[in-house]
Amino acid sequence: MPFPPSSLKPQRPGRPGRPRKFSPFVVDKDNVYETVVEELKCVVFKTDTEGRWLFLSRAWTDITGYSVAQSTGQMLTKFLYPEDRDRVMDLFKPLIERSKEECRHEVRYMTRRGGFRWLECHARLALDEDGQPDGIIGTLTDITDRKLVELQNRNLILAQECTADGIALLNELGEYTYLNQAHVKMFGYESAADLLGKTWREIYHPDEIARIEEKVFAALTANGSWTGSATAKRLDGSTFPEELSLTLLPNGGLVCICRDATEKVASARALHASEARWQVAVESVRDGVWDVDLTTGAVYLSQGWKGLLGLSDDQLTTTWAELSTLMHPDDVKDAPETDDPHCVLKTGNYDAEHRMRTADGTYRWLLVRGKALFDETGKPVRMLGTAADTSDRRQVHQQLLANLAREKELSEMRSQFVSMASHELRTPLAALTLTLEFLASYSTRIDANALEKGLTSANDSARRLSSIVDDLLLLDRVNQGQLNCAAVPVNLADQIAMLASDPYFTDAQRKRFTITCNPPSLQARLDPQLLRYMLLNLLSNACKYSADDAPVILRVSQASGAVVFEVEDSGIGISEADQARIYSLFFRGGNVGARPGTGLGLMVVKRCVEAHCGTITFRSSAGQGTSFTITIPS
Numbered sequence: 001m002p003f004p005p006s007s008l009k010p011q012r013p014g015r016p017g018r019p020r021k022f023s024p025f026v027v028d029k030d031n032v033y034e035t036v037v038e039e040l041k042c043v044v045f046k047t048d049t050e051g052r053w054l055f056l057s058r059a060w061t062d063i064t065g066y067s068v069a070q071s072t073g074q075m076l077t078k079f080l081y082p083e084d085r086d087r088v089m090d091l092f093k094p095l096i097e098r099s100k101e102e103c104r105h106e107v108r109y110m111t112r113r114g115g116f117r118w119l120e121c122h123a124r125l126a127l128d129e130d131g132q133p134d135g136i137i138g139t140l141t142d143i144t145d146r147k148l149v150e151l152q153n154r155n156l157i158l159a160q161e162c163t164a165d166g167i168a169l170l171n172e173l174g175e176y177t178y179l180n181q182a183h184v185k186m187f188g189y190e191s192a193a194d195l196l197g198k199t200w201r202e203i204y205h206p207d208e209i210a211r212i213e214e215k216v217f218a219a220l221t222a223n224g225s226w227t228g229s230a231t232a233k234r235l236d237g238s239t240f241p242e243e244l245s246l247t248l249l250p251n252g253g254l255v256c257i258c259r260d261a262t263e264k265v266a267s268a269r270a271l272h273a274s275e276a277r278w279q280v281a282v283e284s285v286r287d288g289v290w291d292v293d294l295t296t297g298a299v300y301l302s303q304g305w306k307g308l309l310g311l312s313d314d315q316l317t318t319t320w321a322e323l324s325t326l327m328h329p330d331d332v333k334d335a336p337e338t339d340d341p342h343c344v345l346k347t348g349n350y351d352a353e354h355r356m357r358t359a360d361g362t363y364r365w366l367l368v369r370g371k372a373l374f375d376e377t378g379k380p381v382r383m384l385g386t387a388a389d390t391s392d393r394r395q396v397h398q399q400l401l402a403n404l405a406r407e408k409e410l411s412e413m414r415s416q417f418v419s420m421a422s423h424e425l426r427t428p429l430a431a432l433t434l435t436l437e438f439l440a441s442y443s444t445r446i447d448a449n450a451l452e453k454g455l456t457s458a459n460d461s462a463r464r465l466s467s468i469v470d471d472l473l474l475l476d477r478v479n480q481g482q483l484n485c486a487a488v489p490v491n492l493a494d495q496i497a498m499l500a501s502d503p504y505f506t507d508a509q510r511k512r513f514t515i516t517c518n519p520p521s522l523q524a525r526l527d528p529q530l531l532r533y534m535l536l537n538l539l540s541n542a543c544k545y546s547a548d549d550a551p552v553i554l555r556v557s558q559a560s561g562a563v564v565f566e567v568e569d570s571g572i573g574i575s576e577a578d579q580a581r582i583y584s585l586f587f588r589g590g591n592v593g594a595r596p597g598t599g600l601g602l603m604v605v606k607r608c609v610e611a612h613c614g615t616i617t618f619r620s621s622a623g624q625g626t627s628f629t630i631t632i633p634s
Contacts, residue, residue: 043119043140046126049096049133051076051089063119063142065112081108081116088121095125096133106143118147165259172252174199186260188235200256203233216246224248229261241265288387290370292320295381299323308366308389310359328355328363348372350383353390365391485611487525492556492563493517495528499535509543509552517556524563524634530608537601538567538628544595546571546625562614563634570625579620591622 037044037057044057052075056068064079077085084107094100102124108116123138160167166183170176176199179192187203189195195202201209208231220226225247232242241261246254289302297320305311309326324332331354350370355363370385435458496515535554542552546569555566574582578589583606586599609616614632 040139042142044138045140046135046137047076048135051092051136054135060140063111063117063140064109079109081110084108092123092136095123095136098125098133101125102138106147109140117142118144165257168256168258170200170254170256174201174254176200177253183256183258186258187232188238194235204230205233205239208233220246220248232258288366290323290368290385290387292370292383293381294320294372294383297321305387308387309356309364312359315359326357328357331355348374350385353394356387364389365394483530483607483611485527485530487527487612490524490526490528490531492522492524493520495531496554496556499532499539502532502536504536504540505543508548512543512550512552513539513554514551515554515556519558522556522558522563524632526563526612526632527608530611534605534608534630535565535567537605538630541601542567542569542571542626545569545592558634561634563632565630565632566627568625568627573622573624573626574618574620575622579618582618 040057041059041062043059043063044055045053045060046055048054053072056071058068060071061067066079071079077089080088088105088107091103091105095103102122104120104122106118106120109119110116119140120143121138121140123136125133126135126137128134160180161182163180164182166186167178167180168176168183169178175197176192176195179195181192184190184192184195187195204212212230216226216228216230225245227245228243230242230244231239233239241264243259243261243264245257248254288305288308290305291300292298299318299320299322301316301323305316306313348371350368350372353365353367356366357363366387367390368385368387370383372380373382373384375381496517500510500513500515539552539554546552550570553566553568555564555568557564557566572591574589575591578587578591581587582589583603584599585603587603588599606616609630609632612632614630616628616630618626618628620626
């Protein structure tokens with residue numbers, strides 16, 4: 001490292017007749033002196049009159065991390081903390097202008113790593129051989145550790161003055177050496193000076209002093225600290241409950257932290273009174289009262305739960321998990337989750353009915369209502385509520401709903417029956433009446449063909465009326481629960497033959513039938529009347545909803561211990577939209593048009609099949625015909 005420039009050389013003696021110029025700093029060229037400068041912990045520096053570094057000792061690198069080589073020639077402001085630059089230059093200028101000879105100040109210098117260090121600068125003016133200013137020379141001493149301690153002490157004192165707790169320090173004689181403002185005001189004094197030098201006994205009555213000296217100091221000596229309560233005295237003589245914490249210092253002094261507990265004591269008393277009233281209220285009602293800590297899952301259940309579920313004292317659950325086991329499995333999903341802040345508890349209210357298992361294993365319906373309490377983050381932490389037995393009320397309600405539904409169904413049936421009767425009964429009846437009146441009035445004047453046509457029309461109308469009456473009578477038996485299956489051994493070939501010649505069908509319809517029975521000797525136990533109704537209805541529908549000359553097929557067979565009846569046509573079919581309702585009372589497909597019908601047949605057919613413990617299925621599509629299959633165990 002080069003030695004300082006020539007301006008740091010020893011100054012020549014002053015000229016005769018001229019006073020000797022002031023030389024603030026003289027450096028010898030001796031190697032020993034150079035070594036001393038370089039080994040100093042503080043930075044020895046010199047700048048020019050513009051503020052550029054001309055010389056820096058090795059301590060500069062140790063403190064800032066910047067090398068002397070890269071720093072020499074640079075403006076000193078480049079290395080200053082930005083907020084300190086103007087202030088340093090304001091101090092630098094008066095030295096150059098010789099308005100002052102030296103200055104001492106604390107300033108922050110940046111380090112190569114990006115932080116800064118506090119340095120104490122002691123600088124004075126440097127003069128050249130002619131006595132003119134040629135820069136500043138001085139030292140920079142690292143005082144960062146000292147500044148950090150000072151800052152910590154200031155922050156500590158500030159924190160002590162800002163806290164609401166009273167803080168005091170006492171010496172080994174029990175005399176106050178420091179009190180924060182909260183401590184002073186808590187005891188009714190104006191300033192800390194009113195208590196400094198006085199002992200702690202100033203703020204307690206004699207009885208409390210005796211208790212502290214006898215019990216508190218004994219525990220303090222044994223443990224090194226003590227926390228508890230005391231009754232303190234204000235300057236005006238009034239007292240207040242105090243929370244007190246004492247810590248023994250190595251020198252025999254004390255650290256005292258105290259707090260006015262007046263509001264806390266009042267709140268505790270009010271809470272105790274409130275809890276007493278709450279307990280009386282809880283135990284006085286028949287409903288069950290519950291209180292859940294949602295953070296721990298702890299549950300309190302009142303004695304009212306004994307009556308609700310028949311539980312004994314040792315069966316009253318104490319955790320949410322245990323309470324959940326009493327819920328009906330289908331209802332657990334509707335219960336509040338204790339670990340989900342976004343559940344129904346988020347609204348603050350809970351209102352639902354659950355089934356709960358009683359001591360005898362049965363379930364009772366309970367109306368559970370509750371209200372949640374939230375912490376400062378909005379998370380539910382506690383919930384309180386009641387539970388009332390609604391089983392009887394729910395049963396009555398369900399019965400009322402069933403009665404209303406039945407009444408509505410009957411009302412709709414009556415309305416549909418009236419609508420059907422007004423059309424389906426009136427039309428054939430009117431036709432029959434008109435035909436008979438015509439025949440009675442013109443019997444002597446009509447020919448044989450006209451007479452035969454009239455009688456055929458009258459017969460068709462009578463047959464239609466008979467069919468409707470049969471449907472209604474059978475429907476009444478179904479509704480009355482009187483549709484019993486009187487099964488007897490039946491020869492199916494004989495039954496099919498009788499059905500094909502049944503007067504219910506016209507000759508034109510009989511010609512369309514293709515009937516097979518395989519094997520011909522097939523027998524089964526069936527109710528002949530119900531069987532006739534089932535097949536008659538399906539064959540009649542097949543004729544009605546297909547073309548007048550289209551074939552209608554009836555197949556009777558045996559398969560896997562059952563008798564199978566199949567009725568197939570190639571008529572208008574059943575649309576996909578109507579297929580789910582074809583067995584409904586009074587229902588008729590949307591594509592039947594003006595074809596007569598009551599909407600009773602298929603529903604009654606299904607009941608007749610079920611009376612035989614059989615099944616009925618169908619395949620159909622609009623415009624593609626329909627095939628019904630009845631399977632009855634043989």
